Amino acid sequence: QTVPDPRLVCPPVRVEDDRTGLNIETLKRAFLDNLFYIQGKFPDIATQNDYYMALAYTVRDRLLKRWLKTAQTYTEQGSRTVCYLSAEFLLGPHLGKNLINLGIYDDVQQAMEELGLDLETLLEQEEEPGLGNGGLGRLAACYLDSMATLEIPSIGYGIRYEYGIFEQDIRDGWQIERSDKWLRSGYPWEVPRPEWSVPVKIGGHTEQYTDERGRFRVRWVPHHVVMGVPHDTPLLGYQVNTANTLRLWRAEAAESFDFDAFNSGDYVGAVHEKMVSENISKVLYPNDNISQGKELRLLQQIFFVSCSLQDMIRIMEGQKIPLEKFHEKFVVQMNDTHPAIAVAELMRLLIDDHCMTWDQAWGITTRTFAYTNHTLLPEALERWPIALFKKLLPRHLELIYEINQRFLDDVRIRYPEQPQMLSQMSIIDESGERYVRMAHLACVGSMAINGVAALHTELLKQGVLHDFYEMYPKKFNNKTNGVTPRRFMVLSNPRLSRAITERIGPNWVKHLDELKKLESYVDDPNFRQEFRQIKFDIKQELATYIQQNYGVAINPNSLFDIQAKRIHEYKRQHLNALYIVTLYNRIKANPNIEITPRTFLFGGKAAPGYYTAKLIIKLINAIGDVVNRDPDVRDRLKVLFLKDYSVKFAQRIYPAADLSEQISTAGKEASGTGNMKFAMNGALTIGTLDGANIEIREEVGEENFFLFGMTADEVYARKAQGYNPYDYYQSNSELKLAIDRIASGFFSHGDRKLFQPLLDTLMHRDDYMLFADYQAYIDCQDYVGQVFQDVDRWTRMTILNVARMGKFSSDRAIRDYCEDFWKISPVPIEIEEYSPEAI
Numbered sequence: 001q002t003v004p005d006p007r008l009v010c011p012p013v014r015v016e017d018d019r020t021g022l023n024i025e026t027l028k029r030a031f032l033d034n035l036f037y038i039q040g041k042f043p044d045i046a047t048q049n050d051y052y053m054a055l056a057y058t059v060r061d062r063l064l065k066r067w068l069k070t071a072q073t074y075t076e077q078g079s080r081t082v083c084y085l086s087a088e089f090l091l092g093p094h095l096g097k098n099l100i101n102l103g104i105y106d107d108v109q110q111a112m113e114e115l116g117l118d119l120e121t122l123l124e125q126e127e128e129p130g131l132g133n134g135g136l137g138r139l140a141a142c143y144l145d146s147m148a149t150l151e152i153p154s155i156g157y158g159i160r161y162e163y164g165i166f167e168q169d170i171r172d173g174w175q176i177e178r179s180d181k182w183l184r185s186g187y188p189w190e191v192p193r194p195e196w197s198v199p200v201k202i203g204g205h206t207e208q209y210t211d212e213r214g215r216f217r218v219r220w221v222p223h224h225v226v227m228g229v230p231h232d233t234p235l236l237g238y239q240v241n242t243a244n245t246l247r248l249w250r251a252e253a254a255e256s257f258d259f260d261a262f263n264s265g266d267y268v269g270a271v272h273e274k275m276v277s278e279n280i281s282k283v284l285y286p287n288d289n290i291s292q293g294k295e296l297r298l299l300q301q302i303f304f305v306s307c308s309l310q311d312m313i314r315i316m317e318g319q320k321i322p323l324e325k326f327h328e329k330f331v332v333q334m335n336d337t338h339p340a341i342a343v344a345e346l347m348r349l350l351i352d353d354h355c356m357t358w359d360q361a362w363g364i365t366t367r368t369f370a371y372t373n374h375t376l377l378p379e380a381l382e383r384w385p386i387a388l389f390k391k392l393l394p395r396h397l398e399l400i401y402e403i404n405q406r407f408l409d410d411v412r413i414r415y416p417e418q419p420q421m422l423s424q425m426s427i428i429d430e431s432g433e434r435y436v437r438m439a440h441l442a443c444v445g446s447m448a449i450n451g452v453a454a455l456h457t458e459l460l461k462q463g464v465l466h467d468f469y470e471m472y473p474k475k476f477n478n479k480t481n482g483v484t485p486r487r488f489m490v491l492s493n494p495r496l497s498r499a500i501t502e503r504i505g506p507n508w509v510k511h512l513d514e515l516k517k518l519e520s521y522v523d524d525p526n527f528r529q530e531f532r533q534i535k536f537d538i539k540q541e542l543a544t545y546i547q548q549n550y551g552v553a554i555n556p557n558s559l560f561d562i563q564a565k566r567i568h569e570y571k572r573q574h575l576n577a578l579y580i581v582t583l584y585n586r587i588k589a590n591p592n593i594e595i596t597p598r599t600f601l602f603g604g605k606a607a608p609g610y611y612t613a614k615l616i617i618k619l620i621n622a623i624g625d626v627v628n629r630d631p632d633v634r635d636r637l638k639v640l641f642l643k644d645y646s647v648k649f650a651q652r653i654y655p656a657a658d659l660s661e662q663i664s665t666a667g668k669e670a671s672g673t674g675n676m677k678f679a680m681n682g683a684l685t686i687g688t689l690d691g692a693n694i695e696i697r698e699e700v701g702e703e704n705f706f707l708f709g710m711t712a713d714e715v716y717a718r719k720a721q722g723y724n725p726y727d728y729y730q731s732n733s734e735l736k737l738a739i740d741r742i743a744s745g746f747f748s749h750g751d752r753k754l755f756q757p758l759l760d761t762l763m764h765r766d767d768y769m770l771f772a773d774y775q776a777y778i779d780c781q782d783y784v785g786q787v788f789q790d791v792d793r794w795t796r797m798t799i800l801n802v803a804r805m806g807k808f809s810s811d812r813a814i815r816d817y818c819e820d821f822w823k824i825s826p827v828p829i830e831i832e833e834y835s836p837e838a839i
């Protein structure tokens, strides 16, 4: 280690100063100071956004000391580090989370109050960075929170999209997309680091040459170069000093102008390259579980992967660690196949730029990477046409061919009598147009491969990745997803969290298994009463919000039945809609029928190009329009589609739910994480045996979970027998009535054509087997309605759900990754504490 120049070492902070102090007076002073010096406003003319910004900077200042100390400690110790490569990080708002993690939420609330401001209003101001689509990106964010909390050295690497996930509006029942200008009011949480920018080569061709030592080498002559500029965000753990880094790359032209073109008067031509280069980080692709195979998407992938790997090499050089130890210094987790090009890129960097031999580079690469698979859906598996690859990444294609040839030699030796294994396992799909199969590249180049729930991992082994499992059984393992209780309980449900802490102390926030202790309060009448009251109050608040924003009155005593997630056929929001129509039909047939009053709430975005998903949104709205104003219904049913579902909004929704809809076709939902967040907040689940539902049910007890529907095996068997949805339609009178009512134009002002495409698909294909599960779902929903009437029983079930959710903390998941194959231990960060005696 080099000894730093003593003149540049900051003296330890000995007094409670405006940038680090945590007492209320200091917080107030710092806030006003930031309002003046950073926002350039005085209170008379400041907007709520100015106040939010001033507070955000006040909090950011308090992170910086911890953040820099964390970086310094890792540098000094040369700590082994997890690099989490993800095309998406769906972070959610920072301010509230940072207040919780710093332990100053209540004090800041009071400080703001003393200044005549309301903390809740300021928190509402924050525009969240929606840099992800759904589960995959949110999981990455939960994992970063847990890594910081567990004091695990880590860096999250991704893309700083200028436009994140689109804003959703609903017009005439249809989804409308609007661009998400999340940076428009300023983003106080990041620090740009232009000095660590790196070049990324694109296109061109390769040349072979012999170097001065007589070695055969390849040189890549790119068509152009794009610069990646890192933007860092500190991510503080809960009640620790660790603040890890999220490093997002923004694309910038290598030269702002093409001066030749500029000088010859072609101004537009001169800025063209700048625009093309900067497009790379312009927008997040709004697809969840669908790969569209667009050129710009491949560019985004190589862009952030190359930047990140070059950054790791820079870090090693800075710490004077020889590159041969790359795999000892870093473990690189690939979040799905989006970063899988990293396998070829690391090979390129080690061989072409750092003169390693193939064997040495391959040894390092295959001990560095690990791959998480997040889906079995065939439409989500990424493959890139060879021609596109050759155009954009000619050197990578050569390397992939070489990796593949060597790999196929192993396959040949392993299966001498089974030549079909070669084409099945090849990284290159040659069955028609030729493609690079990214999942195969990830499997061959990784030391570990995991699914995200027990069933999902089993299905991967039996299905999509079966051949790889046979060849490398030891690489495969399961890591059931988890979510952070800091955001999804402490921050989003402070009242429930306080009630829990009053009974079992505060440790559960970091050791979620401790929630088990709540079981001894399940028969305590005070606790039950308080539990019920909290839920009721939160439901009432949501009802007020809905009244104000949608003009619809909902009854807080009704059962809040919520399905909030991306809109996708496999998630079956339309099965839920069929139940609503069924209930409605019963009311129409017998207006005095006894039914449990319910409020059906939906939230979620559809990929803009996914027509059926958009039609499902329209259907839900259309049903709501009729049901909500039919006097026969007498307020027993309400149906609402809540627009622009986001992390911020999710935090409001989970605590208000009585029933959580997790009704995907078995075998299709890899894990789900919303299912965990609902249950932690005291919602009961109605669900299939899919993804993590299975494990949730195991944990909470089958008597505390509403199970229905076919198992994954039954789904396959039924399909194999020849599934005919039309038979179900004809033989089930309630199903027929529901479908016929939609088809009749009843919900579409008489338009019979509107929903026909959706109904046709259901009646004649029904890929996701709604009809086969319909009756089981209806029966189970009816049963839910009955149980809800039994207030004591329901309360008992919800308390037991909360008490038994310990397994689903992302802390548990991260501990498992660390122990199993990351092989990383905590590195505590020490900082001098402020102490008044030191003044």
Ligand code: 9GP
Binding pocket: 134, 135, 136, 137, 139, 288, 289, 336, 374, 375, 380, 452, 481, 669, 670, 671, 672, 673, 691
């Ligand atoms: O669809 C899965 C979801 O089930 C899972 O919970 C989430 C996180 O592991 O990943 C989703 N997959 C994707 O978004 C794309 O593969």
